[in-house]
Amino acid sequence: MAIQHASADVWAKAFPDSPLCTPPATSFGNEVWFRSKHYKGKQEKKHEAAGSRWKRGWYRGPAQDVSRGHVLVRDDGGLTIAKSVKFDVVNPEEEFRGILSPAVASGLPEEVLVPEDSPKVADVKAEIEFRSRKLLEGRNYSMEAVVQIYQLMELLGNTDTRIGKKGRATSWYTGAFVHGGVAGTRANMKEFPQTTKYLTSFAKYHCGDVKFSALGLAQNAQLGLHRDSHNYHLSKNYVLPLKDFTGGSLWIQQDDVEGEEYVEKLLANGKTIRGVSHEMVKGRVISFSPRRWHEVQPWEGERLVLLLYTPRATKLTSDDVEALNEAGFNLDPEALSADEEEIDVRDVDLEESAPALQAKTLKLEGNVSARGVLAFEEIEDSDIFTASDPGDYVHTGLDVKAALKKAEVTHNVSLNEVKKNIDLWKASALKEFTNLRDVKKAFTVKKRGELPPGCRLVPCKGVYTVKPDKNEEGYRRKTRFVACGNHVPENENSCDLFAAGVDATSLRTLLSAHGHKQWRIGTTDVRQAFVLAKWLGLPVALEPPTIAYQLGLASPGEVWFVEQAIYGLRESPALWSNFRDQQLALARWTVSINP
Incomplete structure (x- = not known):
């Protein structure tokens, strides 16, 4: 351990800016104090019932497999890894017993400095x-x-x-x-x-x-x-x-x-x-x-x-x-x-003469440095909204194929249903993830410590549907990963979020005029249109949903750094509208006219 401690110190000095090199917090064998916690069931972390939250130990060096962790030797001789470590702690009551009058000590474990019960929300x-x-x-x-x-x-x-x-x-x-x-x-x-x-x-x-x-x-x-x-x-x-x-x-x-x-x-x-x-x-x-x-x-x-x-x-x-x-x-x-x-x-x-369209996203609370995984737990839409039609969702116990055959439309699938059959959804989720990351280049996978300053972290959720299909099952599964743009404060936008489109009156007028001519009218659908537009706002990254970890699409400490206009962000419709108009203005075609 002493050799590893010395090696980590040398590497940190040689490569001070590398996230792979963690310098030792203090000298080898130095006395330190570490925070001791343990779990009780599914509740939050609880402090130990007896004794201080802070325990004494002796420093051995930075941990190799835990980010920002440190290897310590406990009083009982066992080894432990802790992230919250204090050293050079001085207790005047013991060091200067009988010399100094009682006073507030500096550098002691927090139980000595603050009341044991912190204020509740x-x-x-x-x-x-x-x-x-x-x-x-x-x-x-x-x-x-x-x-x-x-x-x-x-x-x-x-x-x-x-x-x-x-x-x-x-x-x-x-x-x-x-x-x-x-x-x-x-x-x-x-x-x-x-x-x-x-x-x-x-x-x-x-x-x-x-x-x-x-x-x-x-x-x-x-x-x-x-x-x-x-x-x-x-x-x-x-x-x-x-x-x-x-x-x-x-x-x-x-x-x-x-x-x-x-x-x-x-x-x-x-x-x-x-x-x-x-x-x-x-x-x-x-x-x-x-x-x-x-x-x-x-x-x-x-x-x-x-x-x-x-x-x-x-x-x-x-x-x-x-x-x-x-x-x-x-x-x-x-x-x-x-x-x-x-x-x-x-x-x-x-x-x-206003400037070109610029989108803006505000910044989330928290440090973007590397740390343990933070996942936003998805909940059912029905916990928030009241569906106008009970058939809007495919719930547990409902025959999906029968429902599709009856309605012949796309059905939403509840998150609980997806979790119960998670293996069946892995292929569609992987297809969506690969398409966004590799094909559309809509986001890049980064570590938290690699994010630029001021980057906003926004939750991401999955949208799951089943659509009628000619395969043996009669339907196919479809997964979409979207940003939860409602987590971004709506104030202080630097641009108009309005996305222009053709209104009903203009469309009816167009169809009426073409009805008297021998013209053909057609429609087309641009697949994943929004992600074709470049993201022009301030830096924003998506927290992968919990199901992405369960399917192996995300690892602890990773986020999805937005490069294109992801669905769900408030600015995305305006960015797509601007991009669409720019591209249509460049459209050209050649026709031959018989004399």
Whole structure:
């Protein structure tokens, strides 16, 4: 073991950037402390009933077969592998017994430093709601109070966390949302009603009687140069700094600025636009049109701001509007009936010269470094939706062949049914996986540690169907792997997600005109159309579904890094639409005409 320890140290020094070389955590034989856990049935990991969670051992070197693991010798002489290891631990109560007065020790196992029982999720949530209610009743609208509420939200894990090149950014939103043709109220408004009411009152206290139907708290967020194209075009965005920080001014487009005040920015299409940088001061609100380009400038410190805005509201139901009003939002009535296609006249030139289609995906919480397998457990659609027709799914006990013969249509197959006959589905799943990975080049298999900074991890699920066929069974199985795009927050998109298509009126007009001519009309189906389009958004990777591991299509630590527009991602329809139009514009054919 001593030789392996020395060898690992040499290799790590020779190849410091290699993921295959793990340096020793400390010297060979050094005393270390490791976290000891064990399982009890199917529940979560439980701490040992007796003694500390941290056990003493002696270091032997990095593990060869466990990523980020270390080989240790326990007190009883046995060997173990642990990932959580502490060394150079000092206990002043023992080292300086009788010399120092009782004090809080540094570097001890966490049982010495923190209470044995960590706060539960329900307790933290209840504390957030209780504080918000008391703050609202006492009309305490101090910046520090909101900062403390946000810190509890981070402790609860209720914030969207993004890890990028510029560090860690978190955010929390409540109120209305809009995505494509879907609009409604966020779950946070229902889960945190007192917090939502307090924050809307806080916003009105500091920003005045302004119109807004959504608010957010964003810490260290850096989105780059962008516009909020999904907000109501006649509304205003409001930004209120809640902390002191250095720099971090907000650059806002202003075409009519002259002199030396303006700062120019370059768009993706090569156009240069002018704007002014506005200093961000704690407690001073800044407002601007969502149709204007804007960008946060570099800063130092913790930059926490309150955001107020109005998403497009024409799709909101009367119940949504009533809930927003009860929560304290000040919804603009004109936003409920405004023409979504209308464009502010001040932005006409900008809209006509907008940059080429770019898709954007936000980043998921968590470090993308290599670690144990994380699988998203698939559940039945029937656990979420109520099918309008019991025959929509092929359930256990139903004769698949008889159902197909009766309906002569494609049937969905439930996940439970697939799991019960998993060997029968292996061929179709392998065909789908090979087609996406090798033929369409829709994704590449990577280790977590190989993902670029800021890459969002999105769950992937399987869609299983049986289709009528002329083979002996009378049907064939079909598997599709799709991304769960609903796990990506719908706000802060940098492009319009609308995918153009032929409407019914145009199609009927076309058929009517051709009915009087001797023309032939035909249709065609583009197989797996979306994955023909290149993915143009920020990096995104798919977590393979659990069934992929069971079928041997994925290994622990692997993810599927998206290269093409995978089905299920919100941006994919728009990317395919843009790609399709570009390709059709290049279509040419040759005909011979008899003189």
